[in-house]
Amino acid sequence: MSKKVITISREFGSGGRTVAKAVAERLGYTFYDKALVELIAKESGYSQEFVERRGEDATSTSSFLFNLARSGSVGVDGYSDISDKLYVIQHNIIKRLPDEGPCVIVGRCSDYILKDLSDALHVYIYADMSFKVDRIVKLYGEMDDAPEKRLEEKDKKRKVYYRNYTGRIWGMSNNYDICLNSGKLGIESCVDMIVELAQR
């Protein structure tokens, strides 16, 4: 059975977004990355910039799942409230996306939100530090912070966000159907493998 929905989670700098875009193009699927941010912004009333910043990077240490289980409601302080509100909107939009047609969705806990969808393929893309450092310096140029520090901080936030909203450990292979080291296997090869699996 071919896979109509592909979720791609990725370490910052691994080229996972590039892989996802190429897979969507090759398969003729809708690509949800910025397009997903636009949908969340529209539905929440927040700006796209705000959604982009808050949508995957919440640094809140309070647990959405824990609060939900304990009290049946979420969030007490303003910050956590906004993050949780955005997550709920994001969750509901992602749940609806498969009904709109075949698609590739980047990050945003989409692997978890669509974990029970039978015709989905859940992918995780990662790479060694040296590959990621080379890649982000080429793409974004040198910055004040060392590239290793930028990479670690970005992924740490994603990890906390993912843990907070899913209760899972980000990057544990069992969360996904296939995990690919883009640095070792190559970006093109990752695209080929995912397209081939989706078309079977």
Place this chain on the structure above:
Amino acid sequence: MSKKVITISREFGSGGRTVAKAVAERLGYTFYDKALVELIAKESGYSQEFVERRGEDATSTSSFLFNLARSGSVGVDGYSDISDKLYVIQHNIIKRLPDEGPCVIVGRCSDYILKDLSDALHVYIYADMSFKVDRIVKLYGEMDDAPEKRLEEKDKKRKVYYRNYTGRIWGMSNNYDICLNSGKLGIESCVDMIVELAQR
């Protein structure tokens, strides 16, 4: 560059050993599973049964790496001593295996021991609980313990063993080049992908 050494780590019941054997046959590589146990038994003087039981399942809670870092030596009690002795022998044998020719090695921290080998491919095979339960009941029949319990206990031991000797978390995607859900992708498909990657 083709990959001359393939390490395959696997959850119990995932079919990872079956995948590894098929990959070795397809590529004409030496298959180190029982053959590795035989080598360790021969070099250590312990029986094959003993090595098999102790070699990957140490339940010791003392950390080999921690003890090594703290005192420069390992193990104080008999049990930990034997496990550590076996690990050192196993480590040295696995380090030498690539010199003997192309091979597929199952488990035993081989991914970690050969992590710096440039022409190696490190694979992790896992599956959902329902797939693993069906598989072990078909292969080994019904037992007194529930199959879920047997699976969890076996993997828990492997996890502790791996953590103890490598300092890593077993099943974290970053330890491997590719991680495959055999239940979702199918055993044959896993074999095809690994063979294809090895031959490139």
